[in-house]
Amino acid sequence: MEAMLVEGLQFKRLDDIVALIVKLRFNCVRLTYPIYMFTRYANLTVQQSFQKLDLKEAITGITQNNPSILNMTIVEAYVAVVDSLIAHGIMVVSDNHVSQPGWCCGNDDGNGFFGDRYFDPQEWLQGLRLAAETLKNKSHVVAMSLRNELRGGHQKEDVWYQYMSEGAKLIHQINPNVLVVVSGLSYDTDLGFLKNRPMGFNLDNKLVFEIHLYSFSHNGRGWMSNPLNTFCASSNQGFEDRAGFLVRGQNSTPLFVSEFGIDQTGADESQNRFLNCFSTYLTENDFDWALWALQGSYYRRDGMINSQETYGVLDSNFTSAKKSNFLQKFELLQTKLQDPSSKQTTSFIMYYPLTGECVLTNEKNQLALGGCSRSYRWSHEKDGAPMRSIGSKLCLKAVGDGQPPILNEDCSSQQSAWKYATDAKLQLASTNKQGQALCLQSDPTSGLIVTKSCMCLNDAECREDPQSQWFKLVPSNAYSSSLSTNGRWIVEATTGQRVKLMCVNWPGHMQAMLIEGLHLRPLDNITASVAKLHFNCVRLTYSIHMFTRHANLTVQQSFENFDLNEAIAINNPSILNLTLVEA
Incomplete structure (x- = not known):
């Protein structure tokens, strides 16, 4: 944006914002x-x-919350943000969004395509070189993106191939360890032209393509005016045709949404x-x-x-997530579901x-x-096959209309055969004894x-909202791995890869029976410091007695003897009424 500094530093300390990112599981x-x-x-x-x-x-706020930032150059401040993210274990994708600082994007904003008013190709390459050299020793900067949302009336595929190839090879030459992310055309909603003419190189397996999608990207009004099952299936298929195809077949390449x-x-x-629909496609793939x-x-x-x-996860003061159920909504999306190195049999999570x-x-x-971390795993060989509990x-x-289905050893009757009810593949259906289709x-x-x-069995004519029946x-084949041993080594149980424990002791066994420090700092701030x-x-x-004798004692009751309630009430008020075990 115009100020050329990450947003929010007038409201919160940089490290506190990064700690929020960690807390939100990014x-x-x-x-x-x-x-x-x-x-x-660069010297501003x-x-x-x-x-x-x-x-x-904003200057007053930054002076209060991030005083060391003000006298940095804007490039130094960018690096300081990178360093804070790295310190908290967060990977960074450095993305060239525009040339002229400002909001993106419009067809005629001068930032859209090579040769536009603010988009001189040679200055762009110079900027990429400077950015790559600045960040090349930052190990957690795992990727560099060439350009956000190419667009406008000057778009030409031949020019795209020329300059995107040149930019990709330049970054790879400077830093061969970093992934190079290449965007498509038409606001980065289209990579379909790669079907007929591949890039021609993979930068020693460092090439990644990127793609964007919003509800308004293609006929945004259709989400309310068209039959939802049909429109969702069409939207996901369109994404597949324009970009998803890149992850298929022998010459597949990574695709970063x-x-x-x-x-x-x-x-x-x-x-x-849109999100409910697209998340089924994102998780499935x-x-x-x-x-x-x-x-x-x-x-x-x-x-x-x-x-x-309004699209921001955080509220306007960068204090917390706008949606109280954000972590629930994104839990499965934030889970690694498929692992090419896994030796586990593929099963299914019902989402x-x-x-x-x-x-x-x-x-x-x-x-x-x-919660999806506790979800059941299922085997389902094909449409019409039983759904077996792993x-x-x-x-x-x-069992019947309006009745909960049950788990039992009947795996051969028609009531135990399950398939997707429509071409949209979003409703799981079986039949009752009379042959009526029943959907979860x-x-x-x-x-x-x-x-x-089942709602909307005739997708093309249905005007009902079938989302209460959407189960994907x-x-x-990726499981939350427990630890095991292999000779002298501690390893992941599923992969056999070594895990090195680098721990710190945090006492909770003292007389108060609560981990130390909660009277001084919020719990999340202390755990962020650990990271x-x-x-x-x-x-x-x-202590053993915490479980055997004092399990029902609250923190407040325990701390009354030490006159520490006031301090904990300031920094961790929600802790006081928990039992010691809950805390």
Whole structure:
């Protein structure tokens, strides 16, 4: 953007914002920059940049929260952000977003394609070279993206091949360890031309393509006006045709979905439908991705100071996520599902995109929704085959309309045969004894999954909203690995790869029976410091009596003897009413 500094530093300390990124379970940040930052403004300080834009209030906030940043040059500040991300274990994709600093994107903004007003190809290559040289010794800068969203009336495929090839090879020459990310045409929504003319090189297996998709990318109004099953299937197939094909076949290449997103306030139902649909495709293919965007507001955007970003995960003050259920919604998307080195048999997770949850079972062998890390695994050989619970002899059986399906040993009746009900492949259906198709559906009243008459069996004519019946079988051969031993080594149980424990001791066994320091700092800040110090493990101590004699004692009750409640109430108020075991 115009200020050429990551957003939010007037509200929060840089390390605190990065700690929030960790807390939200992102392992990577796509960190954007303009070419001119390196080629024209490299010696400009942050304070000078903000003064030029008359951002007095932001300067005051940065002075309070990040005083060391103000006197840095904007390039030094960019590196400082990289260093903070690296210190917290976050990977960085450095992305050239524009040349002239400012909001992206428009067809006629001069930043769109090679030869446009602000897009001189030679200055672009110079900027890429300077950026690559600046970052080449940063090991957690794992990728460099050549250019965001090429667009406009001057687009030509031959020119794309010429300059994208030149830029990719330049970065690889400077830093052969970094991935080089190449975007497509038409706002980076189209890589289809690569079907007929591949890039012709793979940079020693360092070449990655990127693609974008939003609800409005192709007929955005259709999410509300068209039959939803049909429109979702068409949208996902269109993405496959324009980009997804790159991950198929013998000559497959990685595809990075480097932008997608929605209004995080939840107010736009068409965007909600888009995300529910697209997440089934993303999880089924286990794509790498980057969500637009972190920031809840901008220093300045299109001349407006403190402009709000509804697509931002964080609120406008960079305090917390806008959506309280963000982690639930994105849990499966943030999970590694497929691993080419895994020796595990592929099974299926039953995913419910409407909430982001997955299917679990209760003590009565009934289905319910819950966290995807605890989800049941299923085998399902083909449409019409039984759905078997992995590790048991039980199969899923439909009982009747409005009734919860059950797990039992009947794996041969028609009620235990499951298939996708429509071409959209989003509704899992069996039949009752009378041959009626019954689809899985979440019942919010009971909290169980039941079978109900299938909606929208004739996709092309249906105007109902079938999302309560959307369940996707997501393939996975990657399991949360426990640890094992191999001779003298500690290893991952599933892969056999060595795990080196680099731990720090954190006492919780003292008289108060609570880990130390919570009267001084918020818990999340302390754990962020653990990560920043590059520990990958904590030896967390406890006393036996905490479990055998004091399990029902609250933290507040324990601490009353030490007159420490006031300090904990300031820094960790939610801890006080927990029992010691809960804490």
